Amino acid sequence: MALSQELSPLRQLPGPARLVLTVFLLAVGLGYLAALVQLHLQDSRGGTLLPTVADVILKYTGKQWLETAPPPAVSQLERLIMGPIEGVPWNGTGSMAAAFFHKDGAGFKREYEQADEATKERLMAERNGEREALRLWIRLEDDAQRRAAYEADRFVPPPEAAPKIITPHYRDPDGAIKVRSILTDRCARCHAAGAEQENYPLETYDQIAKYLVVPPTPVVPPGGGWVSVATPISLEKLAQSTHAHLLSFAVLFSATGFLFALTGYPALVRYLLAPAVLLALVADVSLWWLARLSDHYGPYFAMIIPLTGGIAGTALVLQILLTTFHLYTARGKTILACLLLLAVIFGTAVYVQYVQPALQAKRIQPHAAKLVDTTSERGRNN
Ligand code: HEC
Structure with a gap:
């Protein structure tokens, strides 16, 4: 049954045809690599090469496994002001904290870089003091009191909680803090009529109040459970991604599978490996929908997605390598092996030189921003 190596149809193709097939397989391999890069950029949150299982669950279900009650939900304004300085998107779902630091439009960056x-340390503490003062103001229970402090540009924080250090310019001699001035300088610079973000103005208390609503804190069942903490991927986006994957990738993976089926490897290997990428792709896409649509079992379906994705990737790499090697005689195989070795060395060098440090930096930054936060928290408590 098994085609012998020499008689397999692929081996009988003329040289130029085999060359085209080689380049085709190489292109599919590179395309797959690009897809992985995109996956990293889109879905990986915490400085990992590929999204973690938790990232995948969050994406498709909006849920997270929580054992204890999460910290009380905060308003969007507080979240954007107190968020990380770097490493998150610069928009309403990420953080606006950089507006107090290197995006202050007033030379913080230059000053900081030249400072001892x-x-x-003092500069950071001053700017964090501004954020801390705003947080205290945002958390005032009484809306009328908050509004009055804004209108008068005079917020008197409780002495025990007041930030010890703050940009001097924003503190009156009696300790009152100019919250309105801070918001105007740091935020309304962009968020004002005629400025870059005039669609989202932050020039008056009423405009700002829109972002002061505190959402309900998710309820965690006793013993822990899957809790909705974010919006899952939209159905439109899922439909679009499904269509792209099933139509274009199905054609590509049929081609790689078909070529592998025509090689001279043992029949059992070909039966298993040739359709594997396609099958894993269909399973993967089905799981996206099951995860998105099933309220109860969603997270469990989502957990399998990395597995089907991994099977598809491994099977594709095997198909490409095995088919390419099969196309050539012993001498061609040796050359291929040398080229492959070079590619592996090059890939490793790129990884160590560029990818790893970049990931490392992504892991450290949110943490560093947190450190800044806890220091100011400590300052507040003592
Ligand atoms: C350098 C310009 C700039 C500064 C300064 C700035 N922002 Fe933004 N802001 C943006 C951009 C850009 C977006 C994203 C807008 C979009 O999604 O189209 C944004 C979005 C937002 C949104 C979400 C608006 C919405 O309804 O979707 C809020 C709220 C916000 N910023 C608050 C702030 C606060 C608070 C500050 C001050 C700490 C601030 N911004 C400082 C540029 C700025």
């Missing part, structure tokens, strides 16, 4: 360590 002590000055750097």
